[in-house]
């Protein structure tokens with residue numbers, strides 16, 4: 133379908149367009165530049181006078197599907213029943229609208245905020261089939277996954293026996309291809325295997341050794357980072373560092389940045405690592421030091437994992453860490469699960485503004501957003517649902533853009549946390565242009581999704597239109613219009629259509645001789661066979677998976 137969007141104020145950092153009046157033309161799902169003689173064919177018109185026009189937003193790190201998400205749903209059915217009771221009489225006609233945290237609901241709520249692509253950042257190879265089936269069920273937004281590697285016995289054995297980097301490259305490529313992922317995720321490299329073999333310990337650092345394999349966390353991380361580089365995977369290796377959530381863990385993230393040795397690396401939810409151990413409670417903000425390190429190391433990108441004050445679920449494949457956190461479960465229930473070469477921990481939690489630690493976590497996240505100077509290297513996340521549900525983004529955006537609002541929220545938090553935080557001295561606010569970098573142009577670039585995050589000709593027509601006359605949080609909660617693939621899916625802030633979308637993945641080339649070795653390992657040591665790990669596309673819709681082109 134052909135249509136035009138006239139008179140909008142456009143923010144598109146991919147073309148250095150900063151609040152300029154510009155018209156857009158869409159034909160057959162793409163943004164186009166029609167010849168003058170053809171403009172008359174674009175009869176269907178949206179008048180965006182006084183409105184802000186941006187590309188559809190992209191979330192780089194949000195746990196929206198898979199084994200841990202389902203365990204969390206099972207653990208807390210009350211979330212659904214309360215919501216259902218409240219919504220029963222709303223009589224929405226769209227599937228899944230009246231229940232919470234469903235696959236459909238995830239798509240609807242992202243779309244209403246103007247998001248059109250979301251990355252599920254932690255897919256265990258053994259869970260990949262289920263995760264991909266669930267992702268296919270999420271409408272409105274395109275999806276992509278990061279595959280978890282780093283605690284797998286085959287990899288640890290290969291490092292132990294010095295089988296060489298090309299063996300590891302081939303194994304990683306097989307993993308990415310068979311689970312239809314877009315990139316590589318490393319979670320506490322070696323830490324889960326360490327935990328399974330030794331039980332509890334206070335910390336697991338880069339130079340600690342995984343028993344029986346004799347390899348350090350650093351060796352695992354380095355070999356995977358080199359594999360990521362050798363395989364020319366567009367997204368840098370996506371790292372969940374060691375010692376998440378612990379006082380004094382800033383040393384872990386700083387040494388991980390050094391361990392990257394100048395190679396590209398993405399550090400996930402760094403708010404959970406911005407912790408020093410000063411002050412009378414032994415817990416303080418390390419944001420100045422961490423931000424300075426990130427500002428200096430241009431090879432590093434990060435997302436924040438902002439905490440917001442509300443009840444949520446913490447879900448993670450870092451079972452070592454989750455096992456420690458289970459003491460803080462609120463309400464008192466939790467799941468720690470172990471599955472082939474991985475596992476997960478699910479712990480409900482409520483962040484409270486009067487709680488010293490929670491209040492400082494909130495402040496540290498905001499400090500990092502505001503002290504890291506380059507919006508091309510810092511991304512908007514709450515590590516959904518770990519720091520807060522993704523539906524908190526509008527309020528978080530307001531905290532970044534509106535100084536008075538931020539200061540009034542700061543006044544409500546625990547007094548000692550407020551005293552210890554530098555947030556009160558930081559005057560910076562994000563502009564619409566910087567927000568468009570952080571949520572559109574930069575994530576598209578760093579994920580290698582070259583067809584989006586931009587309004588240039590030839591891009592997918594994923595477009596969000598917002599009304600700046602509304603308060604910032606309301607503006608970003610309910611977009612005036614959202615178009616996905618050139619189809620209007622949101623009008624006046626409400627989803628009015630269930631649109632099937634696709635999952636982006638990579639197809640890497642590698643030496644197929646690795647298959648025999650992987651098969652042997654699985655037959656000897658795994659309870660499930662190799663074919664359980666290799667996704668069979670015949671179970672999915674014909675156009676569900678779309679390979680992205682990789683550069684180089």
Ligand SMILES: [Zn+2]
Pocket residue numbers: 193195253254400401515518
């Ligand atoms: Zn995460």
